[in-house]
Amino acid sequence: MTVSFSDSIALHANALSLREKRNEILASNIANAATPNFKARDFDFEAELARASGPGSAATGAEPALAYRVPVNTSLDGNTVELSVEQMEFSENTLRYQTSLSFLNRRISGLLSAIKGE
Template structure:
């Protein structure tokens, strides 16, 4: 039985991409905290993960040669506007900087956790291949 990267890494490889996209979105919210009319955006993490797990056929690239790798473009989560948690200050901006900073810190910890998990998986395969 062949060991594929999907079987080896499981959902964690997709989780890493979604967490990266989420970090970019939160950083963008923080950067636009003083921009009049800017609406804070969020990412539906569960929906993005379900898309990644399903391996949507429309995102697969066709192989034109037998020696080419199978390549799949990871689907991304749907961007949604976040519900305001503070009263309108008059400029129409819905960014709550404290909330965004907390979300960014949480996402960074989850990203690091995913990286550590993947590192452990890859280290285990290296040990198995070297006969340790």
């Protein structure tokens, strides 16, 4: 059984795409930390990755299912952004993005070496 190039990197490509979308959402939350009545949003990364990588997944370009974040401390102006939580989530997601990118680069380099016969 042969494995295509796209099949061998699909999971990591999907992970990078979802991490990028999540960073955009988290950055929006941080940017709106002082906006009255702004509701912080996020999505379950693992569930979305499973959906994007599942059988018959033409959903790779689909938008993740966003949910509202439930704040630990409520704000008087109706804003649900907790800056410390959002910054921590953003930092962690960025680190995981960089890790996925490094892993994908190594995977591609390994495949190129195999193709060249090195």
